Amino acid sequence: MTEPLLRIENLHKTFGKLEVLKGIDMTMERGDVTSIIGSSGSGKTTLLRCINLLEDYQDGVVAIDGDQIGYRTQNGRRVRRPERQIAAQRAMTGMAFQHFNLFPHLTASRNIMLGLVKVRKMPAAEAKEIAAHWLTRVGLGDRGDAYPGQLSGGQQQRVAIARAVAMAPKLMLFDEVTSALDPELVNEVLNVITDLARDGMTMLLVTHEMKFAHDVSSKVVFMHQGRIAEAGPPAEVLRNPKSARLAEFLKGAKF
């Protein structure tokens, strides 16, 4: 049996006394598109952030391509990896944030180039070409010299996605990327993600867009109070919820 791209086993995460993740198990194969749904406080964003090690986790395993993220086991003990290694591991995953988090002092193109030049050690000219390529892919080929403050929210989010995918991550993480956008700007961002999914990119999304989750995902995961409550193909999970809780959560959603 080959190692899945993403393997999460018995993941536990606490903030002080509050247990946010109470033992998560999940796997993703290459090319999978998984959507995580659930009410706020269910732990879905925290799960995503643990995979990128923006949050430490207290117990369990998060492994990408067989590499445990952030920790290794030494003589049966869990040891945090040195920061340098963690930084390199973070570059295996790409992350798009709810609030874009573009670097305001860099142009769209330079936002994308920064990681390529400083992490991938690419010559600037090559990085610039890749930036131009991805900006075109997200429909902003002519805005490379614009600063984030000169772009609309939807455009900023598309640049932020381009910045993440340009690093050629093995897994893309999307954290409620449309929640901070005006309704009329949501579709331009969803279209970019759909386009990337068609390309075969492995993606894990936290989203409130049920129709989008239904149309684009190969699997939907419903989280509730720090646990995975239901998981399966979108048609099954979204159309025939097994629990009353999920049925309640889905009430009124159209897809």
Added chain:
Amino acid sequence: MDFAAFLDQAWASRNLILAGLGRTILISAIAIFFGTILGVAIGVLLTYGNIVVRFVIRIYTDFLRGTPVFVLILACFYILSVAGVDLTPFQAGTFALALFCSSHVGEIVRGALKAIPVGQTEAARSIGLTFPQIFRYVLMPQAMRQILPTWVNTATEIVKASTLLSIIGVVELLLTIQQIISRTYMTLEFYFLAGILYFIVDFAIERAGRYFERRVAIPD
């Protein structure tokens, strides 16, 4: 009040005045330069240092900020000589000004770094940058732009505070002027001239700061 006589005297003393002005600028430049370097280090440690480091640095800055500059200058001047560090009044005074500058810059830098949204660091981490890289390419460029106006203000404060070095006998612009006054008895006129010269220096610094601000401004 004989204006022509004043102009005569001022013209006759022009070389002295220019030398004093030069020394004032030199003192300020040295103090601002070293004070800024030290201040950035202080600001970084106040923001990212562990609790012990933060505590020690906090005491240092609070002490410096609670002490009047004049007392700081006198203390450096008198104490360093007793402590066996043989400094000229020029050196002791400039050192005191640099310390004063560092505590202010430290506070400004800390404020600016704190004001950067945490999402910036997270986004930088998520593309695999290490902390030194994040600091250099993401945090500092943003903090620097925010600091600039306040920093320019601090620079003009240092120029004004440099007048206090006259009291420990450094022949900078103010003491030069006082020496001329004691010879000519044109108190009003020459203090006025001193005021104008300081005004010009501060004004120039402010203008340069504004120009520089515009140059590095992020378009939006």
Added chain:
Amino acid sequence: MDYNFNFAAVWRDFDLLLSGLALGLALAMVSIAIGCVIGLLAAFGMISRRRLLRTVSSVYVTTIRNTPILIIILFTFFALPQLGVRLGKIESFVLSLSVYAGAYLTEVFRAGLVALPPGLREAGLSIGLTEFQAKRYVTIPVMWRNVLPSLSNNFISLFKDTSLAAAIAVPELTFYARKINVETFRVIETWMVASLMYVITCYVLAEILRRVEHRLAIPR
């Protein structure tokens, strides 16, 4: 460094230092009170519709803010007599510090006034208050509470500036510290005690003023 600490000399004259500290506080309080009056008038001048008032106010603020305070102090004490204005040391210093404070407070008050919603004054006028009454009972009280934090900072920095009164031999804390320093050669002890007195006073003042701000804050 072989230096034998001996605080006895400093303790012997500690009452002098304390009286100096008290004088410094008194000077700062009187000056900020006068400064507030000047600042308020100049602030209304700054936002006045009459061009002359605007010009006069902004020339005052710009000139004073760009002139080193030591020059203002020396000018008032040594140069004004040339114009027939003779003041005692303390009066002269209070005048200097008030004029100096006024310029900084003008900016504080102006910003406070500009930040008020225009509807406030209009509401006052609409219930039949005169322009003066609307200022007296509506705009100024609201603005006052908003600017309290800046006022506190200004007061603390004015208190530190009273150390400069030593330059014209006003017997405040720094003056006595220098005196003790010269007479006893207990250099390190003297300056340690003097600067600690400043630091602690500033700290206590900040704490008191913070509580006052809290008490006076408009509930919301």
